Each structure stands twice: as C-alpha cells, then as structure tokens.
Amino acid sequence: MKAHDLGELALRNLREAILRNSLTTLGVAVGIASLVAMLSLGVGLQELANKRLSRSGLFDTVLVMPKINLRGMGRPREADLANSRSLDDAAREELARLPNVMEVFPQLRFFSEVRYEGKPYTTMVAGIPDSARGGGSFDGIHGSFFSSPEADEAILQIEFAKELSDKPDSVIGKDLSLRYAERQVLPASTAAASRAPAAAQKGKNQSADSGDSLSGNAGGGFSIIPREKTLRIVGIVDTEPAGGFGGFGSGRLLIPLKVAETLRAAQANDLRDLVRAANNGKPAYASLSVRVSAPSRVEPVETAIKKMGFATFSLLDATNNLRIFFAIFDLLLAIFGSLALAVATLGIVNTLVMAILERRREIGILKALGAGDGDVKRLFFVEAGVMGLFGGIAGVGMGWLIGKAVTIGTNLYLKRQELPPAHVFSVPWWLVLGAIAFAVGVSLAAGYYPASRAARLDPVEALRYE
C-alpha cells in the first residue's frame, strides 16, 4: 500500500475512535510537555549562567603575573627567578599586540577616605577601563556611565550610596572628595625615577601616565603624600559589576582607569616589591588583565603569554566544569521529564492493543482482500506515529506555555525581592524539533509490539471473530 493511502487509512481509523485516541495523544503531549519544560529550564538556566558569567569578564580574561609573584609571600624559587620576565610596560605593549587580545589593563585599587557632605567614609576605590561601558556589567546602572575615559567622575555601588544617603539616587550629580595616598619618588632615587619609561604611553589602551601606575620604583624608594581629588557622582550600580579576576566588584567607588592611573595612588604590593628589590630595578606591574575577543580564544592566548615567560590564570577549566555540570543537570531533568513520557508510551501500547482486539475482524478482512502482513503492520505503525506527531506538537506548545508561566512567576518573585528580571526558560529550535522527533520515535517504538501482533493475526481466525 502506498504511503498516502496508509496515511489516509490511519487518519480515518484514528478519527473513528476519536475520544480514546485524543486521550492517548494528550498523554503523549503531557509527557513531551514535561520533557520540554524540564529541558527548557535546564537550557534557560545554562544560558542565563553563561550570559552572567560572560558579562562578568571571568571567562574572556587572562590574568598575567610575573612568575615570582605567584609565590606570594614565600621565597621565590631559583628557577622561577631565572626565567622570570618583568611585567613592565614593554611586556604590556607586547601583550597588547598578541592576536585576539582586545585590551590589556592593570588592576588598580586602593583604600581611600571619601568625604561627602562633610562626613568621612572609608572605602576601596577601583579603576575601570572604558571597555566596561559595553560589557553589560553596568546595564542596570542608575544615572550614567563615565562621560569620558578621563572624566573626574565616580560610580558608586548601591550599598556605599546607601551609606552616603538614605535616598541613594539623590547623590547622583553631587560631588565627593577623595583622599588617598600618592606615591612619590624620593629625590635620592632620581636615577631610578628617570628609568620610568615614557615610551609606555604609546601602547594600545595605555594609561596616560604609565610610569606612575607602576608598582615598584625599586632601586630607589618612595614617599607617601596625602592628596585630595574631587569627583562628580554620575551613577549607581545595583548589582556588583565584575571585570575579570578581582574585578571591579571589590571596589565600592569606581572611577575611570585612566584617572586612577594619574592619581599615582600607592598599591598594596608596592612595599613588598620595594623590600624584595624585584624586577631588577625596573618598574613593573603587579598584574595585568588581558581581555580576549572570545572565551574560545582564551587557551591560545594563555599559551602565548606563558611562552613569553609569565604566569597566567584563567577560568577555562571552570568553564569546562560548568559545561559538564549542565550536561549532567540536563540529563537529570530529561530523565525526570521522560517519566511522564514513559507513562504515555504505555498508553499508546494499551490503545493500540485495544484497537487490535476491536479491529480483529477488520484486519481479517484486509488480509482477505490482499493486505500483506507488512501492510497491516505499517498501518498500525502509522497510527502510532500520527499520535506521536500530534502529541509531540501539542506537547511542545504546552511545554512552551509552562515555560512562559514559570518565567512570569519567577520574574514576579524576583521583582518582589527587588532583583532584576531573568529569562530562566529557553525553548530553542533544536529542542522543538528534537522533542517532536522524539515523540514520534517513542510512539513508533510503542507501536511496534501491537503492530507486529496485528500483522501476525491469522486471517481465518480474525474473520471468525465477532
């Protein structure tokens, strides 16, 4: 029998017992809906996590340090000392020239006393590169991002803004003054100071005054001078923005990186490097953040940096672990989702077995008229497949509706908790098509036994059946 004849007969048979077949199809639909809902939740959460993490800059950033610095407070190994390269401005420029490197910037943060409306507050200040503007970290900002990379402006974290005022938004547009410790090179070490490379300013994404942003003026020494700078508050961020390791998050008062570099504020590692007389008398950074064009490019960039003689750190392994976690998570969700489908499968088997009993005589007639075993088998198969197809389509629709409902419910809850909305549900095309194909496949598998049984019926016995 030709395919369209099989299809017509199957549809006719399904229509004849419309209530029972609709209920069976509904069973498949519920099973598929449960599967789609579970997997959509998994996919949605994975996408949400990936989005949040990629915005954080954790997965496209490589932290570069001199090898000896990795030893922290301990004694550097001789081998490391021998192979170590100084993380100076020449290295910064070299790093910026590597393929797939978007920018290279130092992590600048320092303690400061802030005066606002006459009251003092102590907080951590962090420098933010201008590239953070489009990174998503500041999407939920109240007010605006820095008007320019050199603007004397500040963005506050909400908790700090709350400390300054009961009405945090009211501080936007007002000024505050920053009191900090400026590191000034001693006159006795003019030779060392003169070595501070002016050429460093030529590098891509470089600071305006790179010599001052360097952490060590070893070979000489430095003095600490208290300074004050007035900044205008332009924005407040609700969520903690992150920008790579150490991120901006640990700073509660954020200023443009170029401004931070011009402040020449004393850094935490200054004293240690001075005492250790590291970097052979050359000025150097404690660490540099290298932002790569995509997380997938992190590995080659990291390898290239290691070849240059630096220590690196990235969250590449953590990304892989995250993928494994979500793969297992999705698998578990799929198993739970499939339980309903397993019940639906039994429904199909039951419906078709009942149909064989009811249509025993009809099968006999078909065989007497010249239907082969294969024709009868295919007819039942197609009926099962059609139920699976309709159940699959309806199930995807129901799963999508469940997803919508969960998203609405979740966002209502998040709103009450004063958290930004999130898309926890995602129904990609591969899931839609996969779920329908799976429904048809499962239904065909469920139809296999009844179809084989129908095909094996003895026509003489079947014709005798009343």
Next chain:
Amino acid sequence: MTTNGFALRADHVSRHYQMGSALIRAVDDVSLEVRAGEFLALLGSSGSGKSTLLNLMTGLDRPTSGAILAQGRNLHDMSQRELARYRRETVGMVFQSFNLLPRMTLAENVELPLRLAEAPRDARDGRVREALDRVHLGARLTHRPAELSGGEQQRAALARALVNRPSILCADEPTGNLDSATGESIMLLLREIQQTLGMTIVMVTHERPLAERFASRIVTVADGKIIGDAPTQANGGAR
C-alpha cells in the same frame, strides 16, 4: 492464467487441527480440479470441511499436507507477501456476513482492494463506479453499509471482490444471511458475472437446490472428504 485448463487444483490436500488431545481432520486427503470458467459448488452440511477447503484455495489458510496449485504454482511454496498478492490479484472473495467495513462508504469499501493493489489514484473512481454499476448500486456510492439492505450489502461485497478483476471468485455461503428471494437475486448476479466476465466461481453452500439451479458442477463434501462430484443441468452448465 490457468494450468492445463485448470484454474485451481487440490492435490491430496489435508488440513488437520489439534484440539486438545483430539485431531480434527477438517479436510482429509482431498484432490480436486476446478476448470477455468467453471461455476463449481462445494456442497455440504455444517462442519463438513467445505469452508476450510475454500480457505485453502484462497490462500487464507495453509494445508497440513498436499498441494494447492494456482497459476501453476503451489500456494504452499509462496511467501506471505506472494500469498497476499495472490489474494489481491487472482482471487476475489465474498462472505456470508458480507464483511464490509461499517465505517466506510460503499465507494470507499470497494476502493480498498485498489488501495492495497496500489492502483493509480486517477483510475480508481472509474473502476469503483464500474464495479458498483455492475451490481446495480451505482447510485449508492456515498452510503454506508448500515444504510443498505442485506442483499445490497452482498452486492456491494461482490463489487469489492470484482474491482481488481480477479480470474477466480470464491464465495462462502453468499446467500446464507439472505431471504430466499434476495438470495436468488444474488445467485442470478453471480451467474451473470460468471457468464459475462468468463470467471471461475467456487461457491460454498449447504443449499442443494440453489447449487443445482445455478452451479455447473457440484462437489459434495462430508467429514473432510469429497463424497460426490457431478455436473448439473443448470443454465450456466459445464463447458
């Protein structure tokens, strides 16, 4: 279509069933030749084995031993697929209880063998109408079996049996569920078809007068064996 002038030949055919410890010899060592174009009646009482013999001839059942030869081939040697094709193309069947599919219209019932034979779709309507016209039901195409009388249902079943233009028509008690007048009209129709189309007809019946009146030859069956085989003086008599 035939072998040495025979449409069908049974050669020492037996069909035995095991019912518990008892062996039922439904057909027991029967040899029979059905000539092409012949109207043969298998006459016997209930349980004589005549329907079993007919089922063996149509390939619905397989003999325990012996051979059924049709078109020069032993049905026993045919695969399931070949047997299905034999039933589709060579044999048409009519049953006592009509066996029309109640959910389908007459046209759809008659179209069913064409679907199974994968006949071209554009030719189907014409062949369905032709077959129903032949049994005088051309005006009832869209009616369902339940809307028809017993005689009309049997005529529709006859149209369905003829639509694939088989060379042999096997009828199992075709008048068994009909009153005598309707039964007679069906027998007249069968004879007309046999004469106009030159078909071979094998009819199972337990009504001797009907067989004597319409069949050209009567084979009498009892206890699974042939106990008589004689031509009749019917109008459509032996050729």
